[in-house]
Amino acid sequence: MLTAILTGLRDSRLVWDLLGPLYNHRIHHALHELFEHIARDLSLQGNAQVLDVGAGPGHLALRVAELHPSSTVTGVDFSPMQVRAARRLQRSREIGNCRFSKANAMHLPFDEARFDAVVSVGSIKHWPDPLQGIREMVRVLRPGGLLLVSETDREAAQDDLERFMERFTAWYLWNPLLLWGLRRIVFGQSFSEGQLMKLLERSGSREVQAHRLEGCPYVIVKARRG
Template structure:
């Protein structure tokens, strides 16, 4: 009962509007290596359109925008607080080829075949219908292009999860509450690598590749339209 209520809260817009700034401070250090790796995977030359779904404070979208000045980045999030935070960070860094806006992964407000790449990190576990969201990614992605989907690994070991927890600021003040929350509310209610692959296959992606980083308990699925 308690776990179900906490999972509903985890996915609620008001929770992200209220607690998003606290999350933003913690997650960057924990996921920096993952962001760097995914930025390398989005290997596009020349002018291109890239979409970040569930952009949060905009860390990965701004990283991509800074490294690819000829690209145009769009980041969407369902939380107005997160969108405002991302815009503030964009202005602070002086990045002009990126914008952030409210958006719903279930109904992406973009034309078919518009984007040359799509990335989403830690977002799909919050979607009410992950299969529908994957089909939306397939719809707005240009033929032959790639989407990179990364999410918390439901099959993570306890040892790996504890190592990950230690990347959070002052984690020792929260342990074991933080470990319990990560295990039962975040990771256990997420997806395995194979489940994400199945979503991508059902959405119509033609080639799918998978990998995991030794330093981060997230799965990475690359899917080509």
């Protein structure tokens, strides 16, 4: 019961609007290596169009734009607060080839086959229908384009979770409660590697593969649009 209530709050747009700054404040440090790995792994060519769904404060989208200056990166998020935070970060970093707008992953406001790569990190567990959202990601991807989804691993090892928490924690957070919340709500109500792979397979993607970053409690699954 408590888990269901807290998971509902975790996924609510209002909660992201209100508490997003708390997450944003600490996330870059905690996920820096994951963002760097994904941004470098995209192997984009020419004037590639990239979409980040549930982009939050925009760290990944901006890093992709920075590393691939001839590409154009679009970040979308359903929380207006997150979109504003991403635009602020973009202005402060003076990165021109990136834009952020408000959109719900359930109905992406883009034409079919518009993007060369579509990514999402840590967002699909919040979606009311993750398969519908992944089908939307596939729809806006060109045939052969790269789909990359990364999520908190519900089967993450306790050690990895504790090390991850150390990057996240602050004096005002009580660690036993934080660890409980991470284990039960953030990771516990998420996806395992097998579940994520199955979801991408069901979306009609091909060449579905999973890989990991040493010590990082996130699953990374890549595929191609058929």
